[in-house]
Amino acid sequence: MKCLIIASGEGTRLASKSSLKPLAFLMGIPLIARVILLARKAGLDDFCVVTGYNGKRLRDYLETFSKKRNIKITCLHNDEWKKENGISVLRAADTINDNFILLMSDHIFNKNIIEKLKNRKIHNDEVVLAIDSNIKRNKFVDEEDATKVFVKDEKILDIGKNLKEYNAYDTGIFLCTPAIFRAIEQSSKRGDTSLSGGIKLLAKRGKVKTCDIDGNYWIDVDDAVRLKLAEDYLLNISTKKQSDGFISRYINRPISIPITKLLLRTKIQPNTITLLCFFLSIISVLFFFHKGYINLLIGATLAQFTSILDGCDGEIARLKFLETEFGGWFDAVLDRYADAFLLFGLTYHTFQITGSISIIFIGFLALIGSLINSYTADKYDSLMKSKVHRYFRIGRDLRIFIIFLGGVLNLPILALLAIAIIMNVENMRRVVVLARA
Amino acid sequence: MKCLIIASGEGTRLASKSSLKPLAFLMGIPLIARVILLARKAGLDDFCVVTGYNGKRLRDYLETFSKKRNIKITCLHNDEWKKENGISVLRAADTINDNFILLMSDHIFNKNIIEKLKNRKIHNDEVVLAIDSNIKRNKFVDEEDATKVFVKDEKILDIGKNLKEYNAYDTGIFLCTPAIFRAIEQSSKRGDTSLSGGIKLLAKRGKVKTCDIDGNYWIDVDDAVRLKLAEDYLLNISTKKQSDGFISRYINRPISIPITKLLLRTKIQPNTITLLCFFLSIISVLFFFHKGYINLLIGATLAQFTSILDGCDGEIARLKFLETEFGGWFDAVLDRYADAFLLFGLTYHTFQITGSISIIFIGFLALIGSLINSYTADKYDSLMKSKVHRYFRIGRDLRIFIIFLGGVLNLPILALLAIAIIMNVENMRRVVVLARA
Numbered sequence: 001m002k003c004l005i006i007a008s009g010e011g012t013r014l015a016s017k018s019s020l021k022p023l024a025f026l027m028g029i030p031l032i033a034r035v036i037l038l039a040r041k042a043g044l045d046d047f048c049v050v051t052g053y054n055g056k057r058l059r060d061y062l063e064t065f066s067k068k069r070n071i072k073i074t075c076l077h078n079d080e081w082k083k084e085n086g087i088s089v090l091r092a093a094d095t096i097n098d099n100f101i102l103l104m105s106d107h108i109f110n111k112n113i114i115e116k117l118k119n120r121k122i123h124n125d126e127v128v129l130a131i132d133s134n135i136k137r138n139k140f141v142d143e144e145d146a147t148k149v150f151v152k153d154e155k156i157l158d159i160g161k162n163l164k165e166y167n168a169y170d171t172g173i174f175l176c177t178p179a180i181f182r183a184i185e186q187s188s189k190r191g192d193t194s195l196s197g198g199i200k201l202l203a204k205r206g207k208v209k210t211c212d213i214d215g216n217y218w219i220d221v222d223d224a225v226r227l228k229l230a231e232d233y234l235l236n237i238s239t240k241k242q243s244d245g246f247i248s249r250y251i252n253r254p255i256s257i258p259i260t261k262l263l264l265r266t267k268i269q270p271n272t273i274t275l276l277c278f279f280l281s282i283i284s285v286l287f288f289f290h291k292g293y294i295n296l297l298i299g300a301t302l303a304q305f306t307s308i309l310d311g312c313d314g315e316i317a318r319l320k321f322l323e324t325e326f327g328g329w330f331d332a333v334l335d336r337y338a339d340a341f342l343l344f345g346l347t348y349h350t351f352q353i354t355g356s357i358s359i360i361f362i363g364f365l366a367l368i369g370s371l372i373n374s375y376t377a378d379k380y381d382s383l384m385k386s387k388v389h390r391y392f393r394i395g396r397d398l399r400i401f402i403i404f405l406g407g408v409l410n411l412p413i414l415a416l417l418a419i420a421i422i423m424n425v426e427n428m429r430r431v432v433v434l435a436r437a
Numbered sequence: 438m439k440c441l442i443i444a445s446g447e448g449t450r451l452a453s454k455s456s457l458k459p460l461a462f463l464m465g466i467p468l469i470a471r472v473i474l475l476a477r478k479a480g481l482d483d484f485c486v487v488t489g490y491n492g493k494r495l496r497d498y499l500e501t502f503s504k505k506r507n508i509k510i511t512c513l514h515n516d517e518w519k520k521e522n523g524i525s526v527l528r529a530a531d532t533i534n535d536n537f538i539l540l541m542s543d544h545i546f547n548k549n550i551i552e553k554l555k556n557r558k559i560h561n562d563e564v565v566l567a568i569d570s571n572i573k574r575n576k577f578v579d580e581e582d583a584t585k586v587f588v589k590d591e592k593i594l595d596i597g598k599n600l601k602e603y604n605a606y607d608t609g610i611f612l613c614t615p616a617i618f619r620a621i622e623q624s625s626k627r628g629d630t631s632l633s634g635g636i637k638l639l640a641k642r643g644k645v646k647t648c649d650i651d652g653n654y655w656i657d658v659d660d661a662v663r664l665k666l667a668e669d670y671l672l673n674i675s676t677k678k679q680s681d682g683f684i685s686r687y688i689n690r691p692i693s694i695p696i697t698k699l700l701l702r703t704k705i706q707p708n709t710i711t712l713l714c715f716f717l718s719i720i721s722v723l724f725f726f727h728k729g730y731i732n733l734l735i736g737a738t739l740a741q742f743t744s745i746l747d748g749c750d751g752e753i754a755r756l757k758f759l760e761t762e763f764g765g766w767f768d769a770v771l772d773r774y775a776d777a778f779l780l781f782g783l784t785y786h787t788f789q790i791t792g793s794i795s796i797i798f799i800g801f802l803a804l805i806g807s808l809i810n811s812y813t814a815d816k817y818d819s820l821m822k823s824k825v826h827r828y829f830r831i832g833r834d835l836r837i838f839i840i841f842l843g844g845v846l847n848l849p850i851l852a853l854l855a856i857a858i859i860m861n862v863e864n865m866r867r868v869v870v871l872a873r874a
Binding site: 336337364374375 | 766
């Protein structure tokens, strides 16, 4: 299914962020890139963008973006971009002959909305508008500026910015048939060149159906306030992982999130962070290999810092749509090697101090327990995720934190012993939990 | 969908194996149990079995079986079991009012056949017969005894044991509508009380469609020869794993298969074998903990024997339909602990001899490489399985075999070193393979 995106307006209210609104950065990527990538995630793969104000620059960007991300994007230009946005929609009339999704370049949203719209049945003289019926305390909506709709029996009876009686917001996300073009043409002849004009005309004929977004988010990033809200929201949803353990949730993430925010401004790739974390872990191990509290302290602190930084690759990948199956897996494999080397380093450090072979025993048990803890994690996580939103989880975050504590408090034996016991007991617990499932 | 199974005949030709043919054992479970479990795997869950000869004993068995396996089974009895099998089908006329799958209690088959049949569209006056168009060199079919069919344009023109012109075999697997009951009634009135009689009558009206089994196996286990063929075939398909490595395929399986054949005669459960293997591994480790070649030799030989025996739990589970998701996972987790303890034991054994700390290093690396080898196996296997039938795989079979060789040749250091190098290099290779995929 094609996707038409209107990106012709001047968007003066976000001018301070970028000379061109669709190119204003939101969490590391331009608004329009985010809209396209969200739509692609929802299964759309053929994009048509109507440019206008500063069109050349936007088209240049989209050309590069299209190649880099391997997405089909056709650009159309609307010279009359100073007029209302219906003209921009009309520019695509010759290009699009089938049903399509219509989006605004400055509205971000949950991809579920498009997935739901795509599956809606529609007659060839209709349009379906995604509406948000949450009109009370909707923190993302600028009440004054929003387009309101009055809906009855899943049909739109009226639409406009200044409706007195309304029960939903227009999200700017449509499933259209080419009927929309004819409607805008007719409405333009009557003097209204806006998209809303065309919709109004179809609505009068009872041809505008609605599709509730079921509480999914959508944000019209129209000004700096909305941009900040969008940033906070995206950061919030992209940095929460259901499988985060206690340490991760309350210690690591609160530190990794600000780091992620900083890193988003750079061009650093998630895989680069993954590799960096691995090398930092190796440096920790090298410190462990040397005797003395100071080496232990530095190694352990660096290990904990690395554990925090290790959250950033996933966060950045999610926020910049750079997630790959291989990336996540590669990160996990390197984490296993890092875990193993850290525990081996700590074991060797402690063995040097005590010279006792029992340290080697404990170290082996800590290593075995830790690696099998990761080995059993997939199955445990998938069971728990299918059951509850949050669950008890012991994993990497805790074991690195124990190493950190052991280093700071100069109690490496205790740290090894704690890891050996906790990890192996947790593995047994998982076997019991899964046996009962 | 209901499933009707005809189990009323005397089946004298297999009498030597059991006084009742449906209860003749085939790879650890009675024929009729296998038929029901295969059909359940194909998605059928409501069974109706028509008993006859020695009916009480069969019904008693099915009652126990139904409870043990939690399968709904209704038994109907046909007093006139000495007559032809159409009468047995007719016994279900009052019980079955919808489309159903009709099976013989002594025909085993690939479940794909039922899955294909279930999805066939059928008119309510028709019957679909699964046919095998491989009539040349079909080693499973007793040419003389088989029911032959002459098929044209997916319709059966003639059916019978003594057809001169035929192009397929009747597999005894049907998708029926209640029309079959009326057809057998009519045919019975004309003197033919067989199922084939009813089918013949429907065929004359052009109401018997065919469904090719596409080369899937089916065996009419009618005599001792066919029983042996079925045993060999089932053993063959149940003991081949795509993810088997070289050692597993050419050394371990050829030994584990005869053991499995023996164990199938007992009531031993797959999970019991899993636990037994784990405890045998622990005993190996205890031998490793003691100095001296003889301890090394015994430990290593026991480890290799355990590695072979470890194949039996899966083989028995598949052959007896006792596979569970937890069972496979639990086996894998215990294998990881066994691997880890064996490597630790071997490391300690070698450290006792040399007293060199470098042995501890090598041991740690062997352990890390081995556990991460298992950690990366899932993703590697699923990639390779999607691409090729057989593929290069280094895994547990090889590392235990290296331990065995190291023990026999009294070269434990070399064994540890080999495992450390091979496993870690293999892990890196997997990362490269998956990165390129």
